[in-house]
Amino acid sequence: GDSVTQMEGPVTLSEEAFLTINCTYTATGYPSLFWYVQYPGEGLQLLLKATKADDKGSNKGFEATYRKETTSFHLEKGSVQVSDSAVYFCALSPRGFQKLVFGTGTRLLVSP
Amino acid sequence: DAGVTQSPTHLIKTRGQQVTLRCSPKSGHDTVSWYQQALGQGPQFIFQYYEEEERQRGNFPDRFSGHQFPNYSSELNVNALLLGDSALYLCASSTRQASTDTQYFGPGTRLTVL
Helix, strand or coil: CCEEEECCCCEEEECCCCEEECEEEECCCCCEEEEEEECCCCCEEEEEEECCCCCEEEECCEEEECECCCCECCEEECCCCHHHCEEEEEEEECCCCCCCEECCCEEEEEEC | CCCCEEECCEEEECCCCCEEEEEECCCCCCEEEEEEECCCCCCEEEEEEECCEEEEECCCCCCEEEEECCCCCEEEEECCCCHHHCEEEEEEEECCCCCCCCCEECCCEEEEEC
C-alpha cells in the first residue's frame, strides 16, 4: 500500500542554520505530495505542495521538489528561525482519492 | 473567511461510553475527512464524507461511524470506547469542485478515554 517515510527527529538546529528533512514515499501511480506543519497544541497547517514530477512547492522560505526518480520530497529551508520550531509531516494523496497518507512526523527544535 | 472549526476542544470519557465530535468545513468546501492522531504519530485516515455519504474508509472498525449534513458539516461517532481511542481527532475539508486534492485541517478535538 501507499506509505511515507520521514527521517526521525528531533532535529536540533541553531537559528540561521540550513534545514533538510528527508521524506520518501511509496505509491502506485503519481500522487500529490504535501508538507504540513503542526505547532504545539494546534492542528495541521498546509506548508507547501507539489502535484507532479519536478514541481517545486515553496512557502515562507521552505521548499521541496517532487522527485519521481528517487520517490522523494525533501523539505529544505536556507535559514531557520526559532519560530520554525514545530513538527513537520510529509504526506501523499493518491491520485483521485482526496485522502492523505502521513509520515510519522519530524520534530524541529531551533535554538537562539 | 472562517476556516475549519471543530467542537469540543477537549473531551474526557470512560471506557465503554460513546462520543460525538463535530466539524464545520471551510466556506465553499463540500467534502469532510476525519483523521485520528495518536500521541507522537502521524494522522491516520478514518473516513471521508461527500454528498452526505461515506465515500472512502480507512482501516478502522465499525465502532467508528459518521454523518454529513446538508450544510456539509459532519459528525464522528465512536461507540464502546477503548483506552486506545485516546487521541487527537482532526477534521479536514476540501472541495471536489476544483481540480485540487488539498485538504485544510481544523484544530482538532483531544479525546481522553479513562
